[in-house]
Amino acid sequence: MTEPERTDGRLQENELKVEHDGGVEIVLMPGxxxxxxxxxxxxxLAALVDGGSPVVIDLSQTSFIDSSILRVLLEARRLAxxxxxxxxxxxxxxxxxxxxxxxxxxxxxxxxPVFSSREDAVKKASSGPGA
Amino acid sequence: xxxxxxxxxVPARAENVGVIRQALAGLAEAVEMDSGALADLKTAxxxxxxxxxxxxxxxxxxxxxxxxxxxxxxxxxxVRDRGSGIQPRPTEPAEASLRIGLPLIAALSDAFEILGxxxxxxxxxxxxxxxxxxxxxxxxxAADGAGPAAPSGTDMRIAAGAMVRPVLARVIAILAxxxxxxxxxxxxxxxxxxxxxxxxxxxxxxxxVGIKIEDEESSLEVRIGPLAVGAGERMLGEMRIPxxxxxxxxxxxxxxxxxxxxxxxxxxxxxxxxxx
Numbered sequence: 329m330t331e332p333e334r335t336d337g338r339l340q341e342n343e344l345k346v347e348h349d350g351g352v353e354i355v356l357m358p359g360x361x362x363x364x365x366x367x368x369x370x371x372x373l374a375a376l377v378d379g380g381s382p383v384v385i386d387l388s389q390t391s392f393i394d395s396s397i398l399r400v401l402l403e404a405r406r407l408a409x410x411x412x413x414x415x416x417x418x419x420x421x422x423x424x425x426x427x428x429x430x431x432x433x434x435x436x437x438x439x440x441p442v443f444s445s446r447e448d449a450v451k452k453a454s455s456g457p458g459a
Numbered sequence: 460x461x462x463x464x465x466x467x468x469v470p471a472r473a474e475n476v477g478v479i480r481q482a483l484a485g486l487a488e489a490v491e492m493d494s495g496a497l498a499d500l501k502t503a504x505x506x507x508x509x510x511x512x513x514x515x516x517x518x519x520x521x522x523x524x525x526x527x528x529x530x531x532x533x534x535x536x537x538v539r540d541r542g543s544g545i546q547p548r549p550t551e552p553a554e555a556s557l558r559i560g561l562p563l564i565a566a567l568s569d570a571f572e573i574l575g576x577x578x579x580x581x582x583x584x585x586x587x588x589x590x591x592x593x594x595x596x597x598x599x600x601a602a603d604g605a606g607p608a609a610p611s612g613t614d615m616r617i618a619a620g621a622m623v624r625p626v627l628a629r630v631i632a633i634l635a636x637x638x639x640x641x642x643x644x645x646x647x648x649x650x651x652x653x654x655x656x657x658x659x660x661x662x663x664x665x666x667x668v669g670i671k672i673e674d675e676e677s678s679l680e681v682r683i684g685p686l687a688v689g690a691g692e693r694m695l696g697e698m699r700i701p702x703x704x705x706x707x708x709x710x711x712x713x714x715x716x717x718x719x720x721x722x723x724x725x726x727x728x729x730x731x732x733x734x735x
Contacts, residue, residue, distance in 0.1 A: 429502065
């Protein structure tokens with residue numbers, strides 16, 4: 329039989345998880361994220377930015393994102409930078425092929441930019457919103 | 460010539476787009492599609508589906524139809540609505556920052572078409588090479604789909620053969636997960652799907668396996684058919700496990716065979732609940 333565990337996507341946990349590293353809030357987005365989860369991600373990020381701590385989005389467990397998620401990330405980043413807060417994005421070995429492709433065809437991997445390690449993203453976010 | 464391999468109709472709701480991605484992953488597994496090509500196809504199809512979810516029906520709920528075909532070299536997925544067609548309208552301010560759905564479809568597909576017109580609904584047809592290196596001409600050949608009624612669940616027609624098992628397993632698994640099934644019950648549900656997949660194609664008219672899954676709060680109702688007369692009993696018989704005297708049908712809360720009004724085609728209905 330086809331093992332249900334083998335199938336990708338929503339069968340994985342896709343609840344947001346927030347971890348703390350020094351003064352930085354790290355948001356993990358495991359599993360698939362699209363319009364279904366965009367509103368809750370938006371609310372969560374807006375609250376974190378309101379809280380005033382630097383934010384890192386960790387995509388190392390993310391298997392899928394669509395354009396509604398890109399929009400949420402860009403908007404949260406804009407709000408953070410307006411508030412003078414660092415907001416950075418990290419990918420990792422577990423980042424889904426589709427996620428990497430979407431970030432590269434939109435050019436966001438270089439304009440955000442997307443760091444290849446969480447440590448680098450944390451370091452960058454701690455230093456504020458500057459380029 | 461393109462073989463129609465999957466028709467899937469769901470209510471146009473965002474949560475159902477994950478079901479569509481699972482069905483595509485099942486198809487891709489069966490044709491051994493390149494994983495990068497599948498990743499691109501999933502994104503392009505998601506963007507097309509979300510466009511239907513957000514814009515096709517203007518507040519009321521209608522059908523979102525997926526029609527997938529392949530010719531061995533190219534996978535073609537049509538995403539269709541029965542809405543009022545593409546309307547010229549100003550961009551909503553909240554969306555102005557990033558309207559990249561269509562450019563993403565363009566960037567991630569090998570070719571795409573937008574078809575339709577006012578009051579005719581809209582179809583976005585996405586072509587993707589199954590393998591990355593081959594030079595293949597796009598060859599759209601999607602036929603017209605079913606009627607415009609909004610479905611109450613997930614309605615699939617899969618060409619009998621190797622496609623059925625991976626598609627059905629994934630679709631049942633995600634619907635069961637959504638209905639909060641435990642992993643054990645989810646495995647049971649997938650086992651039932653596998654038993655259906657293994658059934659002789661000759662009992663399905665036109666060699667097309669019809670499956671309708673109604674997902675409720677904590678159960679799935681799987682309606683298999685239309686079937687040839689007597690096929691429902693045969694299918695239940697095949698679920699018996701030799702030598703043990705047990706049957707996979709025991710994993711199911713309810714089984715019934717619905718006979719057509721004219722004594723013709725019948726349906727086998729199985730209800731699987733979250734807990735027992």
